[in-house]
Every structure is written in structure tokens, then in C-alpha cells.
Amino acid sequence: MSDAVFTVAFYVFSAVTVLAALGVVLKKNLVHSALLLILAFVGVAGIYVLLQADFIAAVQILVYAGAVAILVAFGVMLTKRGDIRESNLANRQKWPALFVVAGVFAVIYALLGQTNWGPLAAAGPEDSVGILATLMLTDFVVPFETAAILLTVAMLGAIVIAKEVKNSK
Amino acid sequence: MNIDYSLLTIEMLTAGLALGLLVLSLVVPGDQRKGFGYLTAAGLAIIFAISFAFNGVNKEIIGGMYLIDDFGNFFKQLALVAGVLVALASIPYVEKLESYRGEYYSLLVFATLGMVVMVGAGDLISLYLGLELMTITFFVLTAFKRGDSKSAEAGIKYVLLGAMSSAILLYGLSMLYGVAKTTVISELVSTIQAGQISPALILGLMFLVGGFGFKISAVPFHMWSPDVYEGAPTPVTSYLAVGSKAAAFAAFVRIFMGGMPQIQEIWIALFAGLSALSMIIGNLIAIPQTNIKRMLAFSGVAQAGYILTGMVAGTNAGIKGLAFYLMIYVFATIGAFTVAIGFSNATGSDEIKDMAGLSQRNPLMAAVMLVCLLSMAGIPPLAGFAGKLFLFSAIVAQGKLWLALVGLIMSMVSVYYYLSVAKSMYMGEAADPSPIEIPGSLKLVLIVSMVVTIFLGIYPAPLTGLAEAAASVFALK
Amino acid sequence: MLQQYAGIGAMLIIAIVFPIIVIAISSIVRPKKAAKYKYETYECGLETQGETWVQFKTNYFMYALVFVAFDVETVFLYPWAVKFMSLGTFAFIEMFIFIAILVIGFWYAWKEGALEWN
Numbered sequence: 001m002s003d004a005v006f007t008v009a010f011y012v013f014s015a016v017t018v019l020a021a022l023g024v025v026l027k028k029n030l031v032h033s034a035l036l037l038i039l040a041f042v043g044v045a046g047i048y049v050l051l052q053a054d055f056i057a058a059v060q061i062l063v064y065a066g067a068v069a070i071l072v073a074f075g076v077m078l079t080k081r082g083d084i085r086e087s088n089l090a091n092r093q094k095w096p097a098l099f100v101v102a103g104v105f106a107v108i109y110a111l112l113g114q115t116n117w118g119p120l121a122a123a124g125p126e127d128s129v130g131i132l133a134t135l136m137l138t139d140f141v142v143p144f145e146t147a148a149i150l151l152t153v154a155m156l157g158a159i160v161i162a163k164e165v166k167n168s169k
Numbered sequence: 170m171n172i173d174y175s176l177l178t179i180e181m182l183t184a185g186l187a188l189g190l191l192v193l194s195l196v197v198p199g200d201q202r203k204g205f206g207y208l209t210a211a212g213l214a215i216i217f218a219i220s221f222a223f224n225g226v227n228k229e230i231i232g233g234m235y236l237i238d239d240f241g242n243f244f245k246q247l248a249l250v251a252g253v254l255v256a257l258a259s260i261p262y263v264e265k266l267e268s269y270r271g272e273y274y275s276l277l278v279f280a281t282l283g284m285v286v287m288v289g290a291g292d293l294i295s296l297y298l299g300l301e302l303m304t305i306t307f308f309v310l311t312a313f314k315r316g317d318s319k320s321a322e323a324g325i326k327y328v329l330l331g332a333m334s335s336a337i338l339l340y341g342l343s344m345l346y347g348v349a350k351t352t353v354i355s356e357l358v359s360t361i362q363a364g365q366i367s368p369a370l371i372l373g374l375m376f377l378v379g380g381f382g383f384k385i386s387a388v389p390f391h392m393w394s395p396d397v398y399e400g401a402p403t404p405v406t407s408y409l410a411v412g413s414k415a416a417a418f419a420a421f422v423r424i425f426m427g428g429m430p431q432i433q434e435i436w437i438a439l440f441a442g443l444s445a446l447s448m449i450i451g452n453l454i455a456i457p458q459t460n461i462k463r464m465l466a467f468s469g470v471a472q473a474g475y476i477l478t479g480m481v482a483g484t485n486a487g488i489k490g491l492a493f494y495l496m497i498y499v500f501a502t503i504g505a506f507t508v509a510i511g512f513s514n515a516t517g518s519d520e521i522k523d524m525a526g527l528s529q530r531n532p533l534m535a536a537v538m539l540v541c542l543l544s545m546a547g548i549p550p551l552a553g554f555a556g557k558l559f560l561f562s563a564i565v566a567q568g569k570l571w572l573a574l575v576g577l578i579m580s581m582v583s584v585y586y587y588l589s590v591a592k593s594m595y596m597g598e599a600a601d602p603s604p605i606e607i608p609g610s611l612k613l614v615l616i617v618s619m620v621v622t623i624f625l626g627i628y629p630a631p632l633t634g635l636a637e638a639a640a641s642v643f644a645l646k
Numbered sequence: 647m648l649q650q651y652a653g654i655g656a657m658l659i660i661a662i663v664f665p666i667i668v669i670a671i672s673s674i675v676r677p678k679k680a681a682k683y684k685y686e687t688y689e690c691g692l693e694t695q696g697e698t699w700v701q702f703k704t705n706y707f708m709y710a711l712v713f714v715a716f717d718v719e720t721v722f723l724y725p726w727a728v729k730f731m732s733l734g735t736f737a738f739i740e741m742f743i744f745i746a747i748l749v750i751g752f753w754y755a756w757k758e759g760a761l762e763w764n
Contacts, residue, residue: 009655049651055725059721063717063718063721068714070714071707074702074710075707077699077702078707111369112344112369114367114368115348115367115369117369129728129729130728132725133729133737134729137729137736139232140294141740142235142295143298144740145184145743146302147298148719148722148743148744149184149187149302150302152191152715153306153309155711155752155754155755156272156275156276156309156754157276157305157309159708159754160269160272160309161309161312161324162707163708163760188750191750192753195754195757
């Protein structure tokens with residue numbers, strides 16, 4: 001693929017991600033925010049593809065756009081509120097927040113831009129899934145099993161907390 | 170693939186205990202779940218005893234991905250002993266719960282497992298997963314008080330801020346990885362050269378300090394701690410205060426002292442600032458507090474400042490002081506919080522003014538509170554004095570006299586608010602002079618914390634030996 | 647590797663452009679007669695009663711939760727399945743432990759009634 005196409009694709013995905021993320025924050029209807037969040041996740045997945053991390057891109061779509069966004073949408077619909085059209089309101093901190101965020105962004109941009117990241121690999125591995133599998137099940141065995149426990153704890157904890165809501169109703 | 174699995178005994182036993190408790194709470198009918206607290210405490214105590222077999226074992230697994238060494242073992246023992254005490258202190262609280270008794274203890278052990286993995290991790294990914302296991306468990310435990318709006322508020326605040334701090338930490342880790350091109354901490358030493366420090370590395374370090382600084386509640390990342398400490402069930406608060414803090418300090422030492430001693434001057438400046446700010450602001454804001462849990466939260470911020478001086482020293486002596494202080498901090502903090510548990514269990518109040526006349530109502534509770542608070546203030550001959558002595562002498566040896574002076578002055582300030590609690594307990598008139606009865610498990614925790622705090626103050630050598638062994642893992646000055 | 651994605655890129659562009667063209671054409675050729683009834687909600691010929699946004703049952707959330715946990719498990723399972731033959735028994739045991747831990751979580755969810763509809 002030529003560099004030009006790559007560059008165009010990169011800016012398209014970046015624009016989609018940033019604009020969708022802005023929409024998540026600025027939209028007044030929380031359901032719209034949740035849907036835009038999915039779009040932001042998809043944009044990030046596109047960037048992963050451009051970085052030749054195809055497995056991570058698939059995970060991004062499967063887990064984030066597929067499952068996490070659903071969870072957010074359910075979370076929105078579970079909560080009792082008056083008018084859904086006015087459910088994601090900004091407070092008076094909007095402009096100070098913008099100011100702070102812009103400052104942080106400027107600092108990060110300046111510092112990361114000046115960094116010499118060293119030579120980059122010419123191309124990603126052909127078989128990224130296979131390499132991931134081997135790494136995950138050999139070198140990273142401790143974090144791998146910890147991840148299983150983490151998932152179980154997350155499920156257990158969420159049930160303990162969410163069931164509580166039901167009982168107190 | 171040859172891994173010596175016997176090295177992972179403590180991790181596997183802790184995971185087995187947590188999962189076993191979960192299965193047990195599924196199998197045992199709800200109304201018969203009485204002995205879970207004692208079972209948890211006994212299980213953790215057995216693992217604690219087994220962990221002494223690993224003293225002096227220094228091995229790496231899978232090329233430094235996971236480390237079994239004296240430093241990790243010291244902090245594993247800390248997490249386990251704190252787990253035992255907290256499990257015992259939880260018993261009266263959990264008995265009041267209508268359901269989820271087994272789950273509470275299971276989560277408590279999962280949090281312990283998170284700390285154990287975190288302090289043993291030799292690479293950034295294991296470390297992060299251990300951290301998340303610990304943090305997510307604490308999110309749930311913080312919001313465990315059912316139908317209590319303060320607990321729910323504390324839970325949601327902790328989730329939001331904790332997620333934010335995790336994101337910042339991950340961002341920092343990603344920059345560190347980008348610069349060093351490795352996640353193994355021991356390889357950072359060779360991949361990060363002192364001569365060529367890139368701007369991204371400095372940014373990464375700042376984010377790292379911010380992310381872990383949140384966990385140790387150092388100023389300016391301490392905002393969450395008073396609200397979360399106040400809202401969470403008190404036994405959870407005490408574990409959050411000691412366990413989460415100790416594990417994050419261990420991570421600090423692993424990454425900075427173990428991975429980046431060559432660029433010491435950069436991070437020492439960061440830590441010195443954090444330390445001074447935490448000592449000053451924590452102690453000053455603790456003075457006007459009227460709620461014992463909030464007071465202890467701000468005192469915890471100040472304590473984080475004292476312990477950070479161990480990082481500022483950047484030497485083996487500093488690590489020794491840090492490890493020693495964290496261990497005695499476990500007993501002093503859990504002792505003080507357990508008094509608060511017993512008191513609020515009997516009276517329903519966490520206010521300092523309601524503690525007036527406690528010495529007549531329950532002399533043991535008043536005595537333990539006094540000993541623990543004075544130890545935190547650093548009054549000889551209690552253990553806190555020895556801890557501060559080690560820490561401050563380590564920084565003075567590095568020529569950081571000003572920081573030691575700040576520490577000394579702020580310790581004197583802290584005596585004021587610690588003693589005002591004592592004054593209320595011993596001089597105050599109780600509105601209701603009826604004696605307070607506390608359950609046997611709480612009595613046990615109180616007596617253990619008091620005895621250890623006094624004993625280690627008079628004769629610190631056993632713990633000093635362990636702390637020295639832990640520090641000797643790092644090849645510093 | 648990226649060339650393989652050219653097809654997906656082309657699909658993406660068609661998927662975005664095609665509906666735009668269709669809607670544009672239909673808006674050009676369709677008759678534009680505004681009428682009051684055209685703007686009402688059509689649902690089997692009945693007017694909606696009360697709020698259309700109601701609070702959902704927590705059961706939905708429970709399902710979604712368990713779904714997310716097992717969705718993430720799939721992510722771990724897939725690479726293992728791809729490399730299953732070459733990784734051998736050791737990886738098999740690891741995966742067995744991994745799934746066993748999650749099965750305990752699933753058992754918990756089941757027993758606690760997270761999967762019941764009531």
C-alpha cells in the first residue's frame with residue numbers, strides 16, 4: 001500500500017475517532033453519546049489496522065465496540081432519569097476543563113514530538129496471532145492466569161453491586 | 170518451558186484460598202456462613218507462615234518476568250499479615266450483613282492476591298495486572314455497604330478517580346516501553362542510558378509517579394482518600410490504607426530503584442517535592458478533622474510523605490527504612506482503625522468528640538488508640554520512632570537535610586492532632602458512661618497491633634534484619 | 647499485510663457512499679407533501695402512552711456483564727486455538743486452569759441468579 005493511502009487513511013480514522021469522542025462529551029443525550037462511543041472505538045480499531053496490529057484491531061471491535069459499548073448503553077437505560085434528551089449536561093467547568101486539557105495536550109505533544117523513538121521495525125510480523133499466543137502462554141504465564149482471576153473478580157464484584165440495586169428496589 | 174512452580178507457592182495458595190472461599194460460599198447455605206472470617210484469617214496465617222520458607226530465596230522466573238526475592242517476600246508477608254488482621258477485624262462488620270458474607274472474604278483474599286502479584290512482578294504487565302486486581306477488588310469492597318449512600322458515593326468516586334489514575338499510569342508505562350522497548354524491569358537498566366534522557370521518558374516518569382502516587386495518596390493525588398476512607402466499610406478502609414499503599418510503594422521501589430537507578434537525579438527531585446508536599450499538607454489538613462476516619466486519611470497522606478523520603482534517599486538504607494516503616498505502619502493503622510470499628514459498632518459514631526471518656530468505657534481500646542497514634546507521630550519508644558529514625562537518617566546521609574527538617578517539624582505538628590484524640594479519650598467526660606463491649610476477634614487484633622508496635626519500638630532488630638535483606642536485593646549505594 | 651485490507655477499505659467506502667446516493671436520489675424524486683399525520687409515531691396504529699424511555703430491568707445488565715466477561719475470555723481463547731497444535735500440553739494445562747477459574751465465576755453468576763429472568 002502506498003504511503004499516500006496510508007496517510008489519508010490515518011487522518012480519516014483519527015478524525016473519526018476525535019470527532020466521535022468529542023461528540024461523546026458534548027452530546028446532550030446520553031444514548032447518542034453511547035453510540036458515538038462505538039464510533040470512536042471503531043476509529044481506534046482502524047488505527048490499529050494501520051499499525052499492523054490486526055489481532056488487537058479485531059479485539060477492539062469485538063470487545064469494545066461489541067461488548068463494552070453495549071454495557072454502557074444498558075447502563076444508561078437502567079438509570080432512572082427524567083428526560084433522556086437532557087441526560088448528559090455540561091456543568092460550569094466546561095471552559096476551565098477545556099483550558100486544562102488543551103494545556104496538557106500541548107505539553108504531551110511538545111514532549112513526544114521532540115523524542116527520538118529510535119529505529120522502527122520495517123514491518124509487523126506476518127502471523128501476529130501466533131506470536132501473541134506463544135508469548136501469552138509461555139513468557140507471560142503469570143499475567144495470563146492473573147487475567148483470568150481479574151475477569152472472575154470483575155464478574156463477581158459487578159454482580160454483588162448490581163444485585164444490590166435490585167434488592168433495594 | 171521449565172518453570173519451577175514451587176517458587177510460586179504463595180501466589181498459588183492465595184489464589185486457591187480466594188477461589189476456595191468463593192466456591193464454599195456457593196456450596197454452603199446462606200444462613201450457615203458463620204466461620205468464614207476465622208477460616209480466611211487462618212488460611213492467610215498459614216500462607217504467611219509458609220512465606221518464611223522463602224526468606225533468602227532469590228530467583229527469577231522466565232528471564233526476570235517474575236521475581237521471587239527477599240524484597241518481594243517482605244511485601245508479600247506484609248500483605249498477608251495485614252490480610253489476617255483485617256479478616257479478623259471484619260468479623261463483627263460482616264456478621265451484620267444480610268448476604269454476601271462469603272463473597273466479602275473472598276474479595277478480601279483476591280485483594281491480597283493482587284498485592285502479592287504486584288510486589289513479585291518483574292515486568293510491567295504483571296505489575297499492572299496485579300495492580301488492577303487489587304484496585305478492582307477494592308472498588309467492590311468500598312461500595313459493599315448495602316443501601317448506604319456514603320458507601321455508594323465512596324465507591325463511585327473511587328471507581329472514577331481510580332480508572333483515571335490507571336489510565337494515566339498505563340499511558341506512562343506505554344511511554345516507558347516506547348523509550349526502553351522492553352517491559353522487563355531489570356532490562357530497563359541497560360536500555361535507558363543516563364546520558365540520553367528523552368523528553369518522552371520524563372513525561373512517562375511523571376505519569377508513572379502520578380499513577381502510583383494516587384494509590385499511595387501522596388499530595389497532590391490525595392483528593393480521593395478522605396471521602397473513600399470515610400464511606401468505605403471501616404475494615405476495608407484499613408486494608409486500603411495499608412495494603413494498597415504498601416504495594417504501590419513496592420512498585421515504586423521495583424521500577425525506580427530496580428530499573429532506573431542510573432537516572433536517579435530526575436526522579437529523586439520529583440519524589441522530594443511530593444514528599445515535602447504530602448508531609449506539610451497532610452498534617453495541616455488533619456488538624457481540623459472531626460471524623461476519626463477522615464483524620465486518619467489525612468494522617469495517612471502525611472505518612473505517605475514520610476515514607477517517600479525513603480525513595481528520595483535512593484539508597485539501600487532508604488529502601489530499608491521504607492520497608493521497615495511500611496510494616497510498622499500496618500500494625501499502627503490497623504490498630505487505630507480497629508478501635509474505630511469497635512467504637513462505631515457499639516455506638517454507631519465515627520466522630521472524635523463522641524470518643525470522649527473512652528478510657529473509662531473500654532480501657533483497652535483507648536490504650537491501643539493511644540499507642541498507635543503515638544507510634545504514627547514517632548514518639549519513642551514506639552515503633553514509629555525507629556521507622557522515622559531510619560528514614561530520616563537515610564536522607565540526611567544523602568545531604569537532604571531540609572527534607573528531614575520538614576519531616577521533623579511536621580511530625581511535631583502531627584503530635585498535636587494525635588494527642589487531641591488522646592485528650593478526648595482520657596480527659597473527656599463521656600455523655601454515656603456505659604462500658605463498651607467488643608467481640609473477641611477485635612480484641613485479638615487490638616492486642617496484636619499494640620504488642621507489636623511496642624515490641625518493635627523497644628527491640629526492632631528482627632524486623633530490621635528482614636528489611637535489610639529486602640533492601641539488599643537492590644544493588645545501590 | 648495492509649494490502650489485504652484494501653477490500654475492506656473498498657467495502658467501507660461503498661457502505662458509506664451507497665446509502666448517501668440512495669437517500670439523495672429518493673429525496674430528489676419523491677413527492678414532498680407535508681401532512682400532520684406523517685409526523686406521528688407509527689406503531690401498529692396506536693399512539694404511544696406515557697414516557698417512551700422507561701427504566702430497564704437490571705437483568706439486562708446482568709446478561710451484558712456475563713457476556714463481556716466471556717467475550718474477553720474468547721479473546722484469550724482464540725490465539726491459543728490457532729496455535730494449539732504447536733504449543734503442546736503445557737499450554738493446554740494453562741488454558742484449562744484459565745477456563746476453570748472463569749467457570750467458577752460463571753457458576754457464581756448462575757447460582758446468584760444473574761441469569762434468571764424474574
